[in-house]
Amino acid sequence: MQPGALEVEAVQPSIRRVAGLPTVGIIGGGQLGRMLALAGHTMGIRSIVLDPDPASPAAQVVPIALTGSLAELASLRELARLSDLVTFENEWVDPALVRALEIEGYSVWPSSQTLGYIQDKFHQRRHLQQAGLPVPRFRAVDRLDQLADWQQWPLVLKTRRQGYDGHGVRIVPTAAQLAAAWEELAGQPLIVEAFVPFERELAVMVARSASGEVRSFPVVETRQQQHVCHTVIAPAPVSAAVHERAAAIAVAAIEAIAGVGIFGVELFVEPDGTVTINELAPRPHNSGHYTIDACDVSQFEQHLRAVLGWPLAAATMHSPAAVMVNILAQTTTEQAQPDLAAALALPGVKVHWYGKHAARPGRKLGHLTAVAADWQIALERALSARQVLGV
Numbered sequence: 001m002q003p004g005a006l007e008v009e010a011v012q013p014s015i016r017r018v019a020g021l022p023t024v025g026i027i028g029g030g031q032l033g034r035m036l037a038l039a040g041h042t043m044g045i046r047s048i049v050l051d052p053d054p055a056s057p058a059a060q061v062v063p064i065a066l067t068g069s070l071a072e073l074a075s076l077r078e079l080a081r082l083s084d085l086v087t088f089e090n091e092w093v094d095p096a097l098v099r100a101l102e103i104e105g106y107s108v109w110p111s112s113q114t115l116g117y118i119q120d121k122f123h124q125r126r127h128l129q130q131a132g133l134p135v136p137r138f139r140a141v142d143r144l145d146q147l148a149d150w151q152q153w154p155l156v157l158k159t160r161r162q163g164y165d166g167h168g169v170r171i172v173p174t175a176a177q178l179a180a181a182w183e184e185l186a187g188q189p190l191i192v193e194a195f196v197p198f199e200r201e202l203a204v205m206v207a208r209s210a211s212g213e214v215r216s217f218p219v220v221e222t223r224q225q226q227h228v229c230h231t232v233i234a235p236a237p238v239s240a241a242v243h244e245r246a247a248a249i250a251v252a253a254i255e256a257i258a259g260v261g262i263f264g265v266e267l268f269v270e271p272d273g274t275v276t277i278n279e280l281a282p283r284p285h286n287s288g289h290y291t292i293d294a295c296d297v298s299q300f301e302q303h304l305r306a307v308l309g310w311p312l313a314a315a316t317m318h319s320p321a322a323v324m325v326n327i328l329a330q331t332t333t334e335q336a337q338p339d340l341a342a343a344l345a346l347p348g349v350k351v352h353w354y355g356k357h358a359a360r361p362g363r364k365l366g367h368l369t370a371v372a373a374d375w376q377i378a379l380e381r382a383l384s385a386r387q388v389l390g391v
Contacts, residue, residue, distance in 0.1 A: 022308060023048060025083030027070055028090030029056030031354040031364065032284045035292070036089055037062045039300035045308075050079040057355040058089070073097050080106040087261060087307050091115060091282045092162060109210070109260040109307040110282045117257045118282050121160045122191045131256035133249060134276045137194040144182045147192060150175075154195040157181050159188050169227065171195065196276050198268035202236055203287035204250035207262045207302040210309055214255070215302065217295065217315040219246045222266070222287050225328075228362065229286045231382070232324040233375050234294060234317065238269065245275045253277060262303035264288060286326065286367075291315075293350045293369040294322035319371035323378040325386045327351075327366040329359035333391075336365055342388035348372055349385045359391055 021044040026033045029051025037047035037058055049058040050066045059065035064082070068075030070093055080086050085107040099112035117127050122140045129135050140160070141147060147155075153175065159168035170181040182190075201224065205217040221236035222229050236243065250265035257280070264285025266278035288299035297305075297313035305312050329336065336359040343351050353366040368389070370381035 021045065022084040023082065024304065024308070025050065025079040025086040026058060026062075027076065027079065027086060027088045027093055029053060029058035029065065030089055031057045031356075031366075033058030033089035034061055034354060035289075035298075035352070036087075036284060036300045036303065039298055040304050043301070043304070045304060048079060048082055050075055060355045071097070073100055076101060077104070077106075080104075080108070085109065085307060087303070088283050091119060095119065111258070111260065114257050114259050114282055118280050119161055120189075121158055121279070122189075124280060125191070125193075128253060128256060128277055128280075131252070133253055133256065134274075136196050136276060139192050141190050141192050144179065147178065150192065152194045156193040156195050157185060158191050158193065159185055160191050161189065196268040196278075197270060198276075199271045200236070200238065200269050201278070202238070202242075202246050202267040202269055202275070203232070203285070204247055204265045204267070205262055205285060205288040205291065205299050205302075205315070206250050206254045206259075206265055207299075207306045207312055207315065208254050208259050209306040209312055210260050213306075213312050214251055215312040215315045216247050216251050217288060217291060217299065217302075218317055219243045219250075220287055220290070226362070228326070228328065230326055230328065231379070232287050232290055233379065234290045234322045234324075235375075237375060239273070242269055242273050242275065245273070249275055249277060253280060261306050262288070262299050289352070289367050290322045290324040290369050292352070294319045294371050320373050321375040321378045322369055322371045323375060323382040324367055324369045325382040326364055327353075327368060327386065327389065327391065329361055329363040329365050329391055331391070332360045334358050336391045338365070339388060339390045342390075343368060343385040346370070346381050346385045346388075348378070349381055351385070351389070365391060 023046045026049045029049045034057040040047050047062045048064040049062050054067045080101050095112040095116045125135050125138045154173045157170045172178050172181045201222045203222050208214045218235040220232050220234040223231040254263045264281035268276045284299050292298040294317050348371045351368045368385050370378045372378035
């Protein structure tokens with residue numbers, strides 16, 4: 001099976017509620033796996049992590065960490081053998097390998113079918129469009145001359161797979177600049193999309209269980225720096241109508257792909273209130289980190305509830321407003337030394353450090369969240385905390 005191919009007959013994973021104190025296998029040992037394991041720990045869930053790095057962020061907080069490739073069935077099978085259920089913190093596992101585990105009877109969520117819908121951006125766009133959901137105009141392209149008739153500028157040229165945080169994406173202002181952008185991304189399957197003249201970028205975390213129960217967290221605004229999420233404002237300072245529209249589209253998108261677990265739905269909103277889907281992420285997402293400190297349930301606990309078949313919690317905020325700021329390294333050092341005391345001296349601020357020792361510009365070392373009576377105060381506190389934190 002080609003990675004991401006949708007033509008292959010899907011295997012229906014077993015739907016069952018896991019009883020007792022389960023063991024959950026996590027594919028990937030980055031910061032999302034770390035926070036997923038920590039959320040499970042409070043409920044008595046034992047987590048096992050598989051990652052090529054024996055000192056990965058998640059490996060530091062779990063009782064068992066397997067060292068192995070995420071691209072080899074033998075490693076994935078060993079993780080599944082030791083677990084009651086397997087899930088992801090990284091969506092770039094070949095769906096064919098996940099399907100092999102499903103055929104062998106292992107419970108894996110999200111399913112290989114859902115991963116296939118999402119991993120390839122063309123398949124993702126096409127599936128959402130067929131479900132009647134708003135997506136930008138798009139086209140799969142293999143050759144530059146296939147864009148000779150494209151009239152809508154700017155356009156967005158993307159790799160169909162593996163692009164994230166601005167990697168594999170080029171915004172092309174005019175036809176005269178298309179050839180240069182094409183050369184930068186050539187040699188891999190590409191998709192072209194119409195540029196959406198958005199006013200804001202929004203996101204919604206949506207949880208769906210195998211039984212079909214759905215809960216969505218508040219709509220948030222995300223602000224980027226150099227194509228990387230830098231700030232998240234919760235709830236988003238937009239009208240009630242936009243909130244309602246964005247939440248409804250996000251839920252419909254996850255239902256359309258039969259998602260099980262937590263999903264990040266990235267959206268554009270235009271000045272007239274039009275909401276369009278940007279991309280989907282089949283895992284905990286940067287835009288949902290604020291939920292740890294500002295909601296009745298975190299995105300990580302909600303994900304575990306969903307994949308284990310447990311009841312989903314009300315995804316409501318217990319603080320009027322929250323702002324999350326990513327701690328993106330500004331310098332290169334082998335041992336980052338954040339000034340935690342200075343950041344924590346500010347009211348309503350929580351710091352989450354990911355256990356990454358070495359820093360390089362742009363690397364995500366952690367995040368901090370500030371809660372307050374309104375988002376402007378929370379934003380001021382969060383940015384001040386980030387400044388005094390250093391690194």
